[in-house]
Amino acid sequence: MRLDPGIPEGPIHQKWQRHRFEMKLVNPANKRKYSVIVVGTGLAGAAAAASMGELGYNVTSFCFQDSPRRAHSIAAQGGINAAKNYRNDGDSVQRLFYDTIKGGDFRARESNVYRLAELSVNIIDQCVAQGVPFAREYDGHLANRSFGGAQVSRTFYARGQTGQQLLLGACQALACQIATGKVRMFPRTEMLDLVIVEGRARGIVVRDLSTGEISTHVADAVVLATGGYSNVFYLSTNAKGCNVTAIWRAWRRGAGFANPCFTQIHPTCIPQSGDYQSKLTLMSESLRNDGRIWVPKKAGDDRPAGAIPDEERDYYLERLYPAFGNLSPRDIASRRAKEQVDAGRGVGPLRNGVNLDFSDAIRRLTRDVIEERYGNLFDMYARITGENPYETPMRIYPAPHYTMGGLWVDYDLMTTVPGLFAIGEANFSDHGANRLGASALMQGLADGYFIIPATIGNYLARTKLERIEPSHPAFRDVEAEVQARNRRLMEAGRKRTATAFHRELGMMMLDRCGMARNKAGLESLLAEIPRLKERFWAEVNVPGESKDLNQALEVAGRVADFFELAELMCLDALAREESCGGHFREEFQTDEGEARRDDERFSHVAVWESTADGPKRHIEPLTFESVQMAQRSYK
Ligand SMILES: Cc1cc2nc3c(=O)[nH]c(=O)nc-3n(C[C@H](O)[C@H](O)[C@H](O)COP(=O)(O)OP(=O)(O)OC[C@H]3O[C@@H](n4cnc5c(N)ncnc54)[C@H](O)[C@@H]3O)c2cc1C
Numbered sequence: 001m002r003l004d005p006g007i008p009e010g011p012i013h014q015k016w017q018r019h020r021f022e023m024k025l026v027n028p029a030n031k032r033k034y035s036v037i038v039v040g041t042g043l044a045g046a047a048a049a050a051s052m053g054e055l056g057y058n059v060t061s062f063c064f065q066d067s068p069r070r071a072h073s074i075a076a077q078g079g080i081n082a083a084k085n086y087r088n089d090g091d092s093v094q095r096l097f098y099d100t101i102k103g104g105d106f107r108a109r110e111s112n113v114y115r116l117a118e119l120s121v122n123i124i125d126q127c128v129a130q131g132v133p134f135a136r137e138y139d140g141h142l143a144n145r146s147f148g149g150a151q152v153s154r155t156f157y158a159r160g161q162t163g164q165q166l167l168l169g170a171c172q173a174l175a176c177q178i179a180t181g182k183v184r185m186f187p188r189t190e191m192l193d194l195v196i197v198e199g200r201a202r203g204i205v206v207r208d209l210s211t212g213e214i215s216t217h218v219a220d221a222v223v224l225a226t227g228g229y230s231n232v233f234y235l236s237t238n239a240k241g242c243n244v245t246a247i248w249r250a251w252r253r254g255a256g257f258a259n260p261c262f263t264q265i266h267p268t269c270i271p272q273s274g275d276y277q278s279k280l281t282l283m284s285e286s287l288r289n290d291g292r293i294w295v296p297k298k299a300g301d302d303r304p305a306g307a308i309p310d311e312e313r314d315y316y317l318e319r320l321y322p323a324f325g326n327l328s329p330r331d332i333a334s335r336r337a338k339e340q341v342d343a344g345r346g347v348g349p350l351r352n353g354v355n356l357d358f359s360d361a362i363r364r365l366t367r368d369v370i371e372e373r374y375g376n377l378f379d380m381y382a383r384i385t386g387e388n389p390y391e392t393p394m395r396i397y398p399a400p401h402y403t404m405g406g407l408w409v410d411y412d413l414m415t416t417v418p419g420l421f422a423i424g425e426a427n428f429s430d431h432g433a434n435r436l437g438a439s440a441l442m443q444g445l446a447d448g449y450f451i452i453p454a455t456i457g458n459y460l461a462r463t464k465l466e467r468i469e470p471s472h473p474a475f476r477d478v479e480a481e482v483q484a485r486n487r488r489l490m491e492a493g494r495k496r497t498a499t500a501f502h503r504e505l506g507m508m509m510l511d512r513c514g515m516a517r518n519k520a521g522l523e524s525l526l527a528e529i530p531r532l533k534e535r536f537w538a539e540v541n542v543p544g545e546s547k548d549l550n551q552a553l554e555v556a557g558r559v560a561d562f563f564e565l566a567e568l569m570c571l572d573a574l575a576r577e578e579s580c581g582g583h584f585r586e587e588f589q590t591d592e593g594e595a596r597r598d599d600e601r602f603s604h605v606a607v608w609e610s611t612a613d614g615p616k617r618h619i620e621p622l623t624f625e626s627v628q629m630a631q632r633s634y635k
Contacts, residue, residue, distance in 0.1 A: 001256055001609045003620045006410040007111045012626045013093075016115045019411070020454060024461035031056030034460050037204055037219040039191045039246055041068030043076075043163070043441060044424025045225030046170035047448025053177030055453055060217055061174070061183050064190045064209060064241060064554075069171045072227055072239045073444065076163025077377065078284035079145065079155035080441040082120040087144050091152040093117045098627055100439060103149040103329055104404070104432020105581035105597060106629045107259070109605070109622060111411060113430045116439075119446040124156055126449055130169035133158055145289050145373075147437035149329035149634070155438045160284055160377045166441060170448070190554065192482045193249045194222065194420065197474045200465070201420035205475070205482045209554060212547040214482055216475045220465050221419045221456055224250060225448065228403040228425035230263065232562045232569065233514065234506020236400035237269055237282040243558035244565050247407050247426050255415040256607040256618065258408035258428030260565065261573035264435055264582045265515050266401035267333035270384055270394075271353035278499075280399040281384055283356070284377055285437040288326045290361035290370065291394065293317050293333075295354050299344035305355055305393045316340060324634040331434040331582045331595070332634060334398035338515050339593070341397065353395035362390065398515060402440060404431045404582070405572075408607045408620070412455035413447060416607075419463070421456065423447035428605065433581025486546050489556045493539040498556040501536045505529070505559075509566055513573055518586040522574040526567065533563040568608055568615055575617055578602045590631075599629055 008019040026034065034057050038049040041063040049061040063071055083096040097117040101108060124142070128134065134156050135143040144153040158165040177183040186206070193205040195216065203218040229244035230236035251257045268288060270281045294313040301308065316336055318325040328336075337354050346352050362370050367390060371378065378389050385395070406429060407415045407422035414421050424444035431439060508528065512521035536559065544550045579588040579595035580602070588596045604619040 001416055001607065001618050003256065003408065003416070003607055003618055004410060005109060005620060006412060007109070008411065012111060012114045013118070015111050016118060023454060023458035026457045026461045028056060032058060034058065035060065035219040036221050036223060036456060037062070037217055038223045038225060039204065040071065040225030040227060040424070040426070041171070041174065042071035042073035042225060042227055042424060042444065043166055043170055044426070044444035044448040045223070046071070046167065046174045047445050048223055048225060048423060048452045049183050050170060050173035050177050051449055051453040052456065053180070053182035054173070056182070059177070059183040060186065060219065062186045062189045062191060062206060064188065066188050068174060068185060068187060069167060071167065072242050073163045073167050073441070075239060076166070076441055077160040077282065078147065078286040079157035079162045079438040080123070080166065080445070081147065081154050081436070081438040082124045082156055082442065083117055083154060084121055084124060086142060087153045089152045091154050093121070095152065096120060096154065099150050100430065100436060101432070101627050102632055103436040104434055105595065105632055106432065106599070106603070106624065107262070107580050107605070107622065108430050108432030110624055110626055114626070115451070116430045116443055116446050119450050120442050122450060123442060123445045127166060127169050130173065132165050132169045135159060145286055146327055147285055148288065148327045148333065149324070149436040150327070151324070155286070157286065160286070160374065163441060166445070191226070191246045191249070192557065193478050194253045195475050195478045196253055196417060197468060197472060200418045200463070202468060203470075203475060205479050207482075210549055212545065212550060214479060216470045216479055218468055218470055218475070220460060221421065223421045223423060223452060223456070224407065224426050225424045226426045228406070229562075229565060230400040230403055232506065232566055233400040233510045234503050235272065235277065235280050235510065237266060237280055238401070240279060243561070245558050245561045247422065248561040248565055250407060250415065250417065250420060252610050253417065254610070255417045255420055256408035256609055257405070257568065258605050258607045259405040259433075259572065260569045260608065261513070261576065261583055262404035262433050262581065263400060263569075264330055264402040264404060265334045265398040266330055267337055267398045268356065268396050269399035269401070270381065271348060271350065271397035273350070281380070282399070282401065283381060283394060283396055285330070287356060287374060287377060287394070290365070290373070291326065291356040291358050292360060293326050293354055293356055295340045295345040295347060301345075305347070305357065314345070321634045328634050329434060329436060331584070334515055335584060335593070337396070337398055348395045353397045355393035356396045357393035358389065359393070400510065400514070402435055404429055404433065404435055408605065412458060413452055414455070414459065419459065421452060423452055433583055486553065486557070488537070489540065489542050489553060489560070490546050492537060492542065494541040494543070495539040496541055498536070498540050498542070498552065498559040501532065501540060502555075502559045502562065505532060505563060505566055509569070513566070513570055516584050516586050517573050519574065522570045525570045526574070529563060529567050529570070536560065536563060571615060572606055572608065576602055576606060595632070603629070
């Protein structure tokens with residue numbers, strides 16, 4: 001597998017501009033001769049499809065929801081980073097770049113991260129121009145707040161609905177292109193495979209989720225913007241529909257999969273309340289601006305929070321990390337919460353949470369101010385738990401949330417399959433081993449609005465593509481494989497639902513490949529997952545017809561891919577004999593319980609290739625010229 005990141009020459013702050021100048025362009029009159037498939041209508045996909053439609057390409061856009069506007073990006077609450085320095089508190093492109101590289105524990109590609117920081121400022125201008133109602137100060141300036149891992153306020157937000165408002169902006173641009181005919185939209189349509197012709201991505205096979213009909217679509221390039229795979233853990237903050245199928249099918253067809261084990265467990269979620277649950281709820285990280293995290297000093301203390309005096313509380317993040325306190329990065333805050341709960345100091349009926357307490361902030365700022373900042377999040381918490389967070393601390397605990405791993409891409413966001421691009425959470429991203437809060441929306445929109453519209457032209461202008469029809473044998477073969485796979489699922493043993501298998505897999509993964517991992521646990525998973533997978537294929541129950549609306553079939557297909565992905569995650573976690581960011585191998589920690597990297601052996605991206613003999617590991621070495629690698633410290 002050839003892994004050429006294609007990093008442009010020159011000083012880091014000139015690379016993107018220079019590259020843009022050196023890229024080949026497609027003449028405006030020729031753009032209409034090219035077709036591009038974009039799978040996914042979250043922030044990355046909607047921004048990409050709208051921008052490429054606007055440029056004149058013929059775009060076909062797909063999502064499995066009934067409307068592009070319901071893509072999972074709509075759930076994003078807290079905000080989006082940008083190095084605007086409106087607060088004059090010392091921010092700059094260089095600082096955002098540095099914070100992101102350090103936050104990711106020096107496991108991201110410098111050149112891409114610098115470009116991301118550079119483009120962050122354009123994103124805000126673009127969204128304001130679209131009418132996104134960012135929060136404003138009384139004088140009309142855009143407001144900012146802080147997120148984890150940063151000592152400046154650079155997060156733009158729209159109350160607790162930032163993702164929704166940004167997606168409305170992107171989808172209104174998309175709707176405009178649908179109306180002009182430059183984008184053809186296929187909602188409720190799931191991509192089930194990728195078609196490669198003469199080594200290049202030329203189309204996809206999809207299933208119409210309403211009728212069950214399988215069909216093929218041909219294009220000159222394919223862009224996957226299909227989001228993350230946290231649902232491999234079954235319980236996560238992601239919508240139930242989020243899945244890995246599109247990028248997994250691409251992996252099976254030859255695209256490299258980078259750092260699959262780099263997953264993020266978010267510290268600020270509502271703790272699980274019982275086995276019946278199928279989803280966990282995020283309480284935005286923005287709450288940590290004003291909430292203070294603590295547990296009782298004494299294990300098993302079951303007095304109500306208000307009855308525990310200050311000197312008997314442990315504000316452990318403020319104690320351990322005085323410089324960043326409650327805004328310590330997610331990987332660190334999560335591990336420390338787990339440590340407290342494991343030591344018996346957890347709070348709540350199941351003792352599986354820590355307190356996030358707003359009483360000081362309410363005293364200092366008044367209840368009205370807190371309500372104005374976080375009112376909808378407080379309401380959501382009250383509805384779910386039946387507790388009033390203005391009067392008693394919220395209970396929070398870490399939950400699977402984001403996946404830094406994904407399809408490997410070069411500087412142009414192209415995978416190892418020519419003509420196949422991956423953007424947004426679906427690629428292995430700029431976040432290294434740990435993503436900082438409010439940086440996913442930034443990355444998805446940078447990829448969709450600014451990078452892919454430029455780099456796809458460079459690919460098309462440099463490539464001679466034969467015209468092909470859907471009747472091409474490669475399309476017929478892949479379509480037949482998709483049909484056969486569906487038949488196999490329909491004809492399995494009919495004993496147990498796919499969801500029951502998924503829950504079992506997820507709990508195993510969370511336990512042994514979640515917040516903490518070790519060799520013995522990973523090896524036991526690698527022995528047990530194949531056995532469970534075998535049972536799944538023999539016993540899964542998919543009632544109904546395949547040529548009809550059939551949600552059991554949809555779920556079964558996705559769970560089948562989660563099984564394979566889970567094995568790859570364990571292999572990756574086992575091979576990376578170090579701790580970095582969200583990847584915490586218990587064998588590799590400092591005396592203070594922090595992640596211990598091994599830069600000599602692991603300063604690289606691990607990229608897995610699907611081969612007939614099983615997954616094969618390759619590496620892309622990471623070099624740091626503009627920042628100095630150091631032990632991460634938030635003390
Ligand atoms: C609860 C929550 C809150 C968050 N808050 C923030 C925040 O405040 N700030 C921040 O920066 N980040 C936040 N994040 C992370 C961020 O929201 C996501 O990383 C980001 O929105 C992902 O965008 P995307 O466009 O890559 O994918 P998504 O928005 O997940 O979109 C995926 C798209 O792909 C489509 N799709 C997937 N598979 C297929 C298939 N096989 N066939 C057809 N279509 C397919 C889906 O239909 C959908 O349209 C949050 C995440 C969660 C879960």
